[in-house]
Amino acid sequence: MAIPFSLPLIDDDVIAEVNDALTNTGWLTTGPKVRQLEAEISAITGTPVLCVNSWTSGAMLMLRWLGVGPGDEVIIPAYTYSATALCAMNLGATVVMVDVLDDFTIDPAKVAAAITPRTKAVIPVDMGGWPADYDSLHAVLEAPDVTALYEGATPRQQKLGRILVITDAAHSIGSTYKGRPNGQFTDATVFSLHSVKNVTTGEGGAIALNLPAPFDNEEEYTFLKALALNGQNKSAFEKNVPGAWRYDIIDQGLKINMPDLNAAVGLAQIRKYESQLLPDRKRKFELYLDGFAQYDWAILPPYRDAERESSAHLFLLRVRDADEARRDRIITAISEAGVGVNVHYIPMAMLTLFRERGYDIADYPKTYELYANEITLPLYNTLTEDQVAEVIHAVATAVEATA
Numbered sequence: 001m002a003i004p005f006s007l008p009l010i011d012d013d014v015i016a017e018v019n020d021a022l023t024n025t026g027w028l029t030t031g032p033k034v035r036q037l038e039a040e041i042s043a044i045t046g047t048p049v050l051c052v053n054s055w056t057s058g059a060m061l062m063l064r065w066l067g068v069g070p071g072d073e074v075i076i077p078a079y080t081y082s083a084t085a086l087c088a089m090n091l092g093a094t095v096v097m098v099d100v101l102d103d104f105t106i107d108p109a110k111v112a113a114a115i116t117p118r119t120k121a122v123i124p125v126d127m128g129g130w131p132a133d134y135d136s137l138h139a140v141l142e143a144p145d146v147t148a149l150y151e152g153a154t155p156r157q158q159k160l161g162r163i164l165v166i167t168d169a170a171h172s173i174g175s176t177y178k179g180r181p182n183g184q185f186t187d188a189t190v191f192s193l194h195s196v197k198n199v200t201t202g203e204g205g206a207i208a209l210n211l212p213a214p215f216d217n218e219e220e221y222t223f224l225k226a227l228a229l230n231g232q233n234k235s236a237f238e239k240n241v242p243g244a245w246r247y248d249i250i251d252q253g254l255k256i257n258m259p260d261l262n263a264a265v266g267l268a269q270i271r272k273y274e275s276q277l278l279p280d281r282k283r284k285f286e287l288y289l290d291g292f293a294q295y296d297w298a299i300l301p302p303y304r305d306a307e308r309e310s311s312a313h314l315f316l317l318r319v320r321d322a323d324e325a326r327r328d329r330i331i332t333a334i335s336e337a338g339v340g341v342n343v344h345y346i347p348m349a350m351l352t353l354f355r356e357r358g359y360d361i362a363d364y365p366k367t368y369e370l371y372a373n374e375i376t377l378p379l380y381n382t383l384t385e386d387q388v389a390e391v392i393h394a395v396a397t398a399v400e401a402t403a
C-alpha cells in the first residue's frame with residue numbers, strides 16, 4: 001500500500017472544463033473562466049470575489065490597497081504557514097507574531113496586548129479549516145481604547161478608521177461561523193487555490209470583499225481587479241472587442257491575475273464543492289474522528305461546535321505527551337508503512353529566515369506545544385474509506401510501537 005499525503009482532484013469534469021477553455025473559448029489568460037469561477041465562489045461567500053494567482057499575492061494586494069509599508073505592523077499567529085508573514089514582509093511591513101489557543105487559532109488576548117499605533121492589519125488563520133474566534137477578535141479590535149490608538153495614514157486607512165482584518169482562509173473555503181459563510185467573518189478573506197487545498201486551480205487565490213460602509217465592495221472589486229493587472233483598467237479580454245482598444249493605468253499595481261486555464265480546473269471543482277466535495281471531506285474527517293476516539297493518546301482536532309464548522313481541510317492529529325523526537329519516530333514508522341504524512345506547521349520562529357530576523361520560539365510556548373506532537377494525515381477526495389482505515393491502523397501501530 002502506498003497512500004500519498006495529498007492528491008489534487010483531476011477528474012473527467014476538470015478535463016472537460018480545461019478542454020472547453022482550450023477548444024471553445026480559446027482564451028488562455030484572464031477571461032470568461034476566471035469570471036465564472038469568481039461567480040461560483042461568490043455564491044458560496046455571499047460577497048464579491050476577485051481571483052488572483054495565489055493566496056500570497058492576494059494578501060499582498062489587500063495590504064497594498066490599504067497602503068501598508070515600512071513602519072507599519074501586521075499581527076499574525078505564530079502558528080501558520082510562512083506566507084501569512086511574507087505577504088506583509090514583502091511590502092516592508094513589520095510582522096508581529098502572537099501565540100495561539102489550544103485550537104490552533106490566534107489568541108485574541110495576545111492580539112490585544114500586541115496592538116500599537118503602528119498596527120494596520122491583523123491576519124487570523126482558520127487553521128485546518130477551523131475558524132478563529134472572530135467575535136472575541138472583533139471585540140478586541142473595536143474596543144474604544146484600541147480605536148483611539150489607531151493612526152490612519154492613507155486615505156483608505158482613514159476611511160476605515162480602524163485595524164483591517166484579513167482572514168487567512170487558505171484552508172477554510174466553505175467553513176461557517178455563527179451560521180455565516182466564510183467570506184463574511186472579516187473585512188477581506190483570502191482563499192488559497194494551491195494544489196493541496198480543498199479547491200484548486202494549480203496555483204491561485206480568491207479574495208472575498210466584505211468591507212464595512214462607507215466602502216462599496218463592488219467598486220473596490222473593480223479597483224482591485226485593475227490593481228491585480230498592473231493597474232490596468234481593462235484586461236486583454238475586455239479589450240478584445242472591436243473599438244475597445246483604449247485603456248488606462250490607474251494606479252501602480254501588481255501583476256497577479258489568474259489565467260483562464262487555471263480557472264477552468266477550479267471551476268469544475270467548485271461547481272460540486274458544496275454538494276459533493278466538501279461533504280466527502282467531512283465524511284472522511286469524521287471517519288478519522290471516530291477511528292481515533294478509542295485511543296486516549298489521541299488529541300483530536302477541532303471540527304464542529306455550536307458556532308463553528310470546519311471545512312475539513314487538514315486532519316491535525318496530536319499524540320498526547322509525545323515530544324518532538326518521539327513524534328518524528330512515529331512519522332518514520334508511519335512512512336515505512338507506506339503512508340504519507342506531514343507536520344503543519346514547523347513554527348516560523350524555528351525557520352532560518354525568521355530566526356535571523358529575531359523571532360524566538362521561546363516566545364510562543366503554545367505554538368511549540370502544538371507543533372511538537374502534531375502529525376497531519378492524508379485527507380482528499382480521491383482517498384478511499386478503506387485507505388482512511390489503513391491510515392488509522394498505520395498511525396495507531398506506529399504510536400504503540402514507539403510508546
Ligand SMILES: *Cc1c(COP(=O)(O)O)cnc(C)c1O
Nearest residue numbers: 054055056081083170192193194
Ligand atoms: C497554502 C497556504 C498559504 C499560501 O497559499 P498560496 O496560494 O500558496 O500563496 C497561506 N496560508 C496558509 C495557512 C496556507 O496553508
